[in-house]
Amino acid sequence: MSTIPKTDTKQNIPTDFLPLEGTDYVEFYVGNAKQAAHFYMTAFGFHALAYAGPETGVKDRASYAIRQHKLTFVLTTPVRPNNPMADHIYKHGDGVKALSLRVNDATGAWEETTQRGAKSYMEPTTLKDNDGEVVMSGIHTYGDTVHLFIERKNYKGVFMPGYREWSNPHFKTTDTGLQYVDHCVGNVDWNQMNPWVKFYEDVMGFKNILTFDDEDISTEYSALMSKVMSSGNGFVKFPINEPAEGKKKSQVEEYLEFYNGEGVQHVALATKDIVATVRDLMSRGVEFLKVPTSYYDDLLERVGHIDEDLEPLKELGILVDRDHEGYLLQLFSKPVEDRPTLFFEIIQRKGAKSFGKGNFKALFEAIEREQEARGNL
Numbered sequence: 265m266s267t268i269p270k271t272d273t274k275q276n277i278p279t280d281f282l283p284l285e286g287t288d289y290v291e292f293y294v295g296n297a298k299q300a301a302h303f304y305m306t307a308f309g310f311h312a313l314a315y316a317g318p319e320t321g322v323k324d325r326a327s328y329a330i331r332q333h334k335l336t337f338v339l340t341t342p343v344r345p346n347n348p349m350a351d352h353i354y355k356h357g358d359g360v361k362a363l364s365l366r367v368n369d370a371t372g373a374w375e376e377t378t379q380r381g382a383k384s385y386m387e388p389t390t391l392k393d394n395d396g397e398v399v400m401s402g403i404h405t406y407g408d409t410v411h412l413f414i415e416r417k418n419y420k421g422v423f424m425p426g427y428r429e430w431s432n433p434h435f436k437t438t439d440t441g442l443q444y445v446d447h448c449v450g451n452v453d454w455n456q457m458n459p460w461v462k463f464y465e466d467v468m469g470f471k472n473i474l475t476f477d478d479e480d481i482s483t484e485y486s487a488l489m490s491k492v493m494s495s496g497n498g499f500v501k502f503p504i505n506e507p508a509e510g511k512k513k514s515q516v517e518e519y520l521e522f523y524n525g526e527g528v529q530h531v532a533l534a535t536k537d538i539v540a541t542v543r544d545l546m547s548r549g550v551e552f553l554k555v556p557t558s559y560y561d562d563l564l565e566r567v568g569h570i571d572e573d574l575e576p577l578k579e580l581g582i583l584v585d586r587d588h589e590g591y592l593l594q595l596f597s598k599p600v601e602d603r604p605t606l607f608f609e610i611i612q613r614k615g616a617k618s619f620g621k622g623n624f625k626a627l628f629e630a631i632e633r634e635q636e637a638r639g640n641l
């Protein structure tokens with residue numbers, strides 16, 4: 265890939281050839297979209313937004329769009345067998361299909377990325393209805409996962425053409441304070457982290473902003489390596505993990521085995537009040553990984569002063585880490601499917617722009633206890 269970056273002649277600095285405005289939505293392919301949408305609404309506090317399916321002229325699938333603040337999920341299921349959606353679910357179980365990115369120009373985004381070597385998933389396509397138009401395009405990334413580019417500046421409808429507004433006046437959910445996607449992590453195969461880092465650099469103009477090697481992320485038994493890729497403006501962050509050699513099977517290997525390949529490991533959801541959000545999620549049945557209470561014995565010595573009381577953090581198992589810019593609070597759910605694959609992270613940033621390196625060891629030991637219980641360590 266030898267494309268020379270475009271240059272802003274006034275300042276003589278490379279311009280961002282793929283300016284991303286953020287995550288537009290995360291689309292999951294699931295075995296039963298109606299029930300999955302209900303789970304995310306009741307357990308995670310999303311509200312109903314829009315529906316597409318046979319009744320709206322979309323013959324091959326049912327899709328439910330749900331929203332909470334700036335966070336939009338789409339749950340999609342095929343209504344017949346023998347198609348790529350059904351194959352995806354057969355192979356991977358429920359999982360993330362599309363990390364959709366908001367752009368000002370979906371045609372340009374597709375041209376810039378495919379010229380740089382991306383494999384096209386969807387050529388620029390204009391969808392129209394009475395509320396205007398949405399232009400979509402898409403490229404493949406790791407595994408069967410794709411990035412869709414969504415241009416919606418000329419659209420004022422509830423979600424997208426093909427969808428109709430969807431609500432149930434008898435069923436109202438209250439939100440849990442989840443605000444937006446902070447980052448999405450991909451698990452890739454042995455020795456595939458660096459090729460995918462290069463893909464995000466060359467094809468999407470991302471930068472590698474942080475690297476964790478197996479020394480940083482290892483326990484007595486297992487290890488992984490990770491590099492964090494960030495879009496030019498920092499709005500979109502994709503850490504990429506690969507397994508590393510350890511005495512036993514690492515969590516990334518377990519994922520690759522049960523997902524049947526590479527895919528999204530976790531989506532991190534931001535909150536402004538992690539204690540309130542996690543307490544609410546737990547009361548609705550969301551299950552989280554637990555670190556031993558000894559984690560809290562010397563927490564304040566490790567991270568210094570924090571605004572929060574220690575007691576609720578300890579009660580809920582919320583983790584804290586500090587970097588040179590501030591600190592962050594985070595907690596990881598258990599997988600949200602029966603396969604040990606996709607899970608969620610809840611994160612509150614207080615200045616820190618990092619990813620909780622100081623928590624990796626305690627966390628991975630917690631994950632290994634779960635792997636052990638599944639017989640997969």
Ligand code: FE2
Nearest residue numbers: 449532609619
């Ligand atoms: Fe994360």
